[in-house]
Amino acid sequence: MVTYSGQIQFETQGEPDIIDITTKVKEEVKASKIRSGIVTVFCTGSTGAITTIEYEPGLLKDLPNAMERFAPHDAVYEHHLRWQDGNGHSHVRASIIGPSLTIPIIDRQMPLGTWQQIVFLELDVRPRNRHIIIQAIGD
Amino acid sequence: MVTYSGQIQFETQGEPDIIDITTKVKEEVKASKIRSGIVTVFCTGSTGAITTIEYEPGLLKDLPNAMERFAPHDAVYEHHLRWQDGNGHSHVRASIIGPSLTIPIIDRQMPLGTWQQIVFLELDVRPRNRHIIIQAIGD
Amino acid sequence: MVTYSGQIQFETQGEPDIIDITTKVKEEVKASKIRSGIVTVFCTGSTGAITTIEYEPGLLKDLPNAMERFAPHDAVYEHHLRWQDGNGHSHVRASIIGPSLTIPIIDRQMPLGTWQQIVFLELDVRPRNRHIIIQAIGD
Numbered sequence: 001m002v003t004y005s006g007q008i009q010f011e012t013q014g015e016p017d018i019i020d021i022t023t024k025v026k027e028e029v030k031a032s033k034i035r036s037g038i039v040t041v042f043c044t045g046s047t048g049a050i051t052t053i054e055y056e057p058g059l060l061k062d063l064p065n066a067m068e069r070f071a072p073h074d075a076v077y078e079h080h081l082r083w084q085d086g087n088g089h090s091h092v093r094a095s096i097i098g099p100s101l102t103i104p105i106i107d108r109q110m111p112l113g114t115w116q117q118i119v120f121l122e123l124d125v126r127p128r129n130r131h132i133i134i135q136a137i138g139d
Numbered sequence: 140m141v142t143y144s145g146q147i148q149f150e151t152q153g154e155p156d157i158i159d160i161t162t163k164v165k166e167e168v169k170a171s172k173i174r175s176g177i178v179t180v181f182c183t184g185s186t187g188a189i190t191t192i193e194y195e196p197g198l199l200k201d202l203p204n205a206m207e208r209f210a211p212h213d214a215v216y217e218h219h220l221r222w223q224d225g226n227g228h229s230h231v232r233a234s235i236i237g238p239s240l241t242i243p244i245i246d247r248q249m250p251l252g253t254w255q256q257i258v259f260l261e262l263d264v265r266p267r268n269r270h271i272i273i274q275a276i277g278d
Numbered sequence: 279m280v281t282y283s284g285q286i287q288f289e290t291q292g293e294p295d296i297i298d299i300t301t302k303v304k305e306e307v308k309a310s311k312i313r314s315g316i317v318t319v320f321c322t323g324s325t326g327a328i329t330t331i332e333y334e335p336g337l338l339k340d341l342p343n344a345m346e347r348f349a350p351h352d353a354v355y356e357h358h359l360r361w362q363d364g365n366g367h368s369h370v371r372a373s374i375i376g377p378s379l380t381i382p383i384i385d386r387q388m389p390l391g392t393w394q395q396i397v398f399l400e401l402d403v404r405p406r407n408r409h410i411i412i413q414a415i416g417d
Contacts, residue, residue: 197356
């Protein structure tokens with residue numbers, strides 16, 4: 001049983017960037033040499049989130065549209081009233097979707113669906129330099 | 140320290156099916172013979188989700204009603220405009236709730252509440268054959 | 279490779295209590311003596327949730343306001359019609375946000391952002407005695 005730590009780093013353009021990190025996570029799982037275990041994909045920071053989605057252009061618009069329904073840009077945010085940074089909706093979306101995703105590793109592979117990609121959601125209003133932690137445990 | 144991989148398979152009737160998989164997950168945890176560790180329940184595919192809920196008939200209606208508020212059936216989905224498969228709302232709901240749940244194993248048991256069941260949410264519009272991965276690690 | 283089980287216990291005042299448990303989770307990670315691994319923070323019960331947020335007074339209002347948009351207090355809940363406990367919205371919010379969070383442990387630390395705290399969301403309508411499970415695995 002071993003643990004493996006990797007990291008993915010990239011620049012975003014701010015919302016509504018949705019970055020497909022599946023290939024990078026697969027590379028880390030391969031580098032870990034783990035045959036059977038789990039991998040946790042974790043986003044450091046409070047204005048980004050990790051989930052899975054069918055990575056195609058339509059849904060890259062539909063998902064932000066849905067988030068707009070519970071955390072609209074034009075609502076009044078107490079966070080903004082205090083800090084004037086215009087990203088109250090970003091924080092709220094990040095907390096609801098969550099910063100972490102754990103995926104099994106079986107026969108050195110993640111059992112993702114054909115149309116299921118691992119994505120980082122940039123929810124902040126400005127370009128950011130992001131570090132995603134890839135932590136694997138197994139045999 | 141060992142890893143254990145199991146799978147739960149079932150047919151759904153399409154949305155709004157919510158399947159209680161608690162007993163099946165408990166059987167897999169028992170089969171793993173792990174006394175102390177964690178178990179990850181993972182849904183392969185981009186139109187289903189895993190969470191916990193009090194499994195009683197009222198909430199099985201209330202949860203879909205809430206999802207309707209952020210991903211309504213009658214909204215315009217770019218996914219649908221491209222692919223004509225009528226399940227844009229399904230994908231969006233799946234991404235927001237998420238495909239993975241990790242639960243501790245303590246004394247060979249999951250510390251679930253009495254009214255807390257592990258569920259698979261079928262969010263797709265048609266019957267599906269689903270495979271849920273149960274991956275446990277521990278001593 | 280070892281596993282470690284800890285628990286955090288506290289009283290809440292009912293919604294919209296949001297409890298910063300970061301320091302407590304850090305203490306458990308330290309107590310585990312794990313240098314490299316993962317830690318799962320799990321909420322027993324179906325009316326609470328675990329996530330991360332920038333813990334500042336503005337967002338502690340903004341997050342409940344956002345949840346109100348998909349699970350408003352004044353909607354009709356089948357759960358309430360059956361059980362008369364007035365917490366249908368609590369259950370729905372808990373299922374959507376989720377009861378579990380898994381975080382890497384690297385060099386004995388969790389790679390949280392400066393403005394990213396681990397929080398328990400009390401979503402129930404009355405004061406509750408809560409037990410949060412901290413389960414760590416690693417070397």
